[in-house]
Amino acid sequence: MASPPDRPAAAAPVAWRRWLASGRGRWLGILLSALFAAVMLIPDPGPLPAMRLAAFDYYQVWLPRVRQSAPAVIVAVDDESLTRVGQWPWPRDVIARLIDRIAARQPAAIALDLLFTEPDRSSPERIALALRKRDPAAADQLAKLRPNDELLAESIRRAPVVLGVAGIEQPIDRGASSGAVTVVGPEMPLYRYTGVLRSLPLIDSEARGHGMINAEPERGIVRRVPIVAYVGGEPMLTLALESFRIAASVRSFNVSHERGVAHVQIGDIVVPAQADGRAWIHFSKHDPSRFVSAADVLDGRDVPDLLEGKIAMVGVTALALLDQHTTARGEQLPGIEIHAQLVENVFEGALLSRPPWARPVEALAFLFAAAVLIMTVPSVRPRRSFTILLVCWLTFALAGFAAYAWGRTLLDPTAPIAGVTVLYGLMLAATLVGLDLQRRQLSARLATEREAAARVTGELEAARRIQMGMLPTRDSVLKTERRVELFAMMSAAREVGGDLYDFFPLPDERFLVLVGDVSGKGLPAAMFMAVSKALAKSAAMRRNAGPADLMTTVNEELSRENPEQMFVTMVALVIDLKTGDLVYCNAGHEPPILTRRSGETVLLDDGGGPPLCVIEDYPYEEARARLEPRDVLVLASDGFTEAMNRTGALYGRERLRALLESPVRRGVDPTVLGHEIVAAIKAFEAGSEPADDQTLLLVSWRGGI
Template sequence: MRRGIFDSWQSARPRDLSATDVRVVMIDDRSIEMVGPWQWPRYYMARLTEELANRKAKVIAFDILFPERDRVRPDIFVSLYPELSPAAVAEVRSLEPMDRLFGEVIGASPVVLAHAGVAEAPADQPALFDAPVTGKMPPAVERWPAELAAIPELDDVAQGHGLINGKPDVDGVVRSLPLVMLVGGKPRPGFAAEIARNALGAESIAVAPSAVRIGGQAVPVDRHGRMRFHFGNFPSDKIISAAEVLGNSKRLKADEFAGKTVLVGLSAEGTSDIAATPLSAEEYGPLIQAQAVDAIMTGGWLNRPAWVEGLEWALGALLALFALGCAALGRTGRILLALAFVALPIASWLAFANAALLFDPARPMLVGAGAIAGVAMGLFAVARVERERLREALVQERVMAAEADGELQAARAIQLGMVPPRARLKNLDPRIDLDALLEPAKSIGGDYYDAMKIGEDQIGFAVADVTGKGVPAALFMAMSKALTSAALSRMEADPATMAAAINLELLKDNSEAMGVAILLGILDLKSGEARMVCAGHEDPLRVSAEGKAERIALDGGPPLCVADYDYPLETVTLQKGEILLLVTDGVTEAQNAEGGLFGRDRISREGVLRGQSATAIVDSIRDRVRSFEEGEEATDDLTVMALRYVG
């Protein structure tokens, strides 16, 4: 009940953050589109840090953990390309690791790194420096056996380190953050406290059982060392996309970060840290930390000293005695009693609004009401408990829904981002008219296509469908697509050799038992000969200049990643004006409301493909499939590729 009352006060009067000196740089969807999927190479993190430092940021705090080394290191790069010459391998290995460059930027910038309290730290993690925390810790301060730090190249040169651990209350809502904690018996600062210490220029954090002093600010804390702070709506103009910083957007003011405290965090789909607050069921974690830093530096905390609880009990006892005494006064007594009950929440509101003091009016009101109707108040308390349970369930449901939506959108972005854009396909070579499209179903699958020029007179192409649904299928598709693209671009071999190489790589580690149905081929632009390999995929169609389509029956073999199989190389020669048409089962197995299938015959029925360009053909097939479905939800990805041999 107390939490609900105090949350209501915050909702009624959220803190004004319009003048905050804290800025939040978000690695959001725009940033991911600009740089690539998270985690970014350390090169971009160094660029982001350097840009913020050049703009005179006072403190740069990363609400991101860096316990692992860069995934784009020279030694990893050369291991991916065994065909590199010894000289090239030596040259690549001689490159300076980006972790070291990132560390140099951090060492030259006012950077605070996030640590995390954990049950066990990595065995190779060096011993950590003692934190600038002194004094007597609160009695029930949060304790952790070990601490997860950044890699030494970054951690050793950072200006500060703070723990980002911050459990919500039992109802799943974050109302406070720990300013100090114990790790292995040693005092460590919370993330927000360490940022504020650097922003205020304080040498250390002085701790007492009921307060934490940072610079000139004495912040009240509870027995767990947590600061309650007054939430507000963080201004949208103080939240900047990392894409704008890296791209030197003209919309950024020259002094946007000058003298400001800057937090860098994640908000892109599938990566974000989401929590509930008194004002919102879904809030990004970096914005909560930013509000905590602002509260420390500007006095935006809420105070509930120990004596307030004693005052509440005393007022409850007085109200109970007053209620018993007023019973004999009749109507006048009831009016006085009602006024007393009304005065308590008003006093609580005035204490909150004018002194940032958390006075719980419910305790004295409940004690007084219990003297009048104990049973009624007991039932009321049960109802309130049920309301809190339902509220917690609602918050958890919303968080889970947000996470599920983020997973779905992340998988969709992976799927669409891996295939080449249609505009690029049209300009591969004037001797071929080529186009393709991919439309994912609502339930994410794993279709992909690829096409590229090989040498002067050949076009490599592929259409594939990964078994399974959801993010695992999308990720397996991404790996399969990368292997297919690498084979087409780097292997001077026939498609059968390429298929064998891709199959061998996929078979090495396929814990999810997935497969890839693929049609892989190379078209000779001089002769029109198409050499193809079919691994469990739909047979292609050959469409004449008059629009007549015939099925090219291929022997083929099982899908890739099912067995070590010697796939046969099969050929077909296209005449000028003829079209090679490839589709996935999202076309042939599309269903209407009655459960009927689109099938293969409807693709070329009534000569609808006669004399059309590749673009018109793929769009026409897509439109006719959607019309056939009559608004029904698609059950699988739809992929179409058309290659018209111009000669």
């Protein structure tokens, strides 16, 4: 049973490889791009928030906000103040005095980033209580003094104070809601702090405004702060905005929202917000000129008009008090400076924003770049496609930075960059896998072809040996026949050829010579040549007839079975070895040249007819000539006369005749002459490959007896 030859296992493409490489990875690329774009549309925090936030942070590191105004001044409880006034927390009468001092400078509002959740321990009545047993008189004296909390409440009542309130996540309520806030309109989509931390009601109720002091760092970094949220059930502005409200003496604020917060309006001031009620602070560098030391204010050593008309923000900055936060710029700032920067942001309209259209725009930009990559990567060199990837990276990065720098808009370059990078890697891998697959298939095919070629070569080599073996050799004939001298050669343009020659003695002391040429080349011609030669020999031997009879017979026989419609040119000559009489018949072959001893050449071109197999019943005619001893008959195939040199010129019969007629060669032996002709043709061809089979046969009659 025959079975197909084994294919090498490595050549069989694995299914996943074929799938990966299908459409040179383009289908996979399209699928991946669509998936990635869909993921990019997932709302906050979305995919890869850390990368995105890092990019936004770097914008601010490279190009921080340049401070253009000073709407807020920080009255800082700094290290200097602690040295001069004493340890923190200060007695509340000191804080009351500080508020009075600030109020005296006529600020627009005083924001306290402070909480007074428990009664003051250093209040006189508390000390009286502690001294009662040790010194009743002093205790009585002290008890008469007003409690510190009352003094503070009084100072707060007299000034436009905004008191800090902290929203907390535990469900506890330290200090009930003020009850002073009236909400008009439906429930707002704001963040809800379940618990609240406020000052003592005595103090808290005296403040004109209450603002959130929450900064809400994200993984330790402050980027965006809630500017409005539900705190203890009431909507509340952040400290900075509440300060604006009090400064402007506006009684209410509006939160405009539709599928998320759009902006907060306080009087004339409109503050854009993110959908969740937060705002991105555009940070500037830490600036000492924002600060004035609380100790200086207490001592009246501050610049007199520094606070006038400004929002005075009181907070602790002393390092030991640990109210330090890391901002998006990576800088450690006191919490109160973050609130002050928010005031500046609102005042200068410098808040950053990440609009709702940011995600769709980023996804579209990615899809556009993805389309370019999907189209180009499989069809250009990796170096070129990597350049395209670099251009994508640069475009995204620059577009993101430009949107920040000129539009204060936060567009994320990292997700599209990550997307195109993954896509590029995948497309490149798919392209390479595809190429590898192609290479394997090619090498498998090449191996098969080589195998087949080797087989064919082997068979052709055998065919060549058989064909050459069919041709008679000079020695085998001349051993018994001394009256003729011969030279014969055949050279096939390919392994096997369609030329033939034959010579053998006939009865009645005659000698037959024939040369033929089958139309076409290679194996088909060679097979037809073998048949023609065999038929010719049998026709010549059997009938013992003349060359015309031979032609007629072979023509009939060959024509009978000739499916490929080939034809053969053939010339046959019969020499009477006793007399030199020559009878010949030419079926469309190059005419023999008779070279006389004298050097004269005669073209034997009488009689004959068309090539064999062309006209089935053609009556071939014989012609006659007479040989003198040592005359040489030259028979060639057209491969000789039409041998070409590099310029395409043909050797031609005239050159051959000139060579034969040259006096130098007069009376030369056929073997010598034959070799000279072959050498002359080779020289003419000058190394160009012969296009046709070449046959040359020279016969000379040495005379009778």
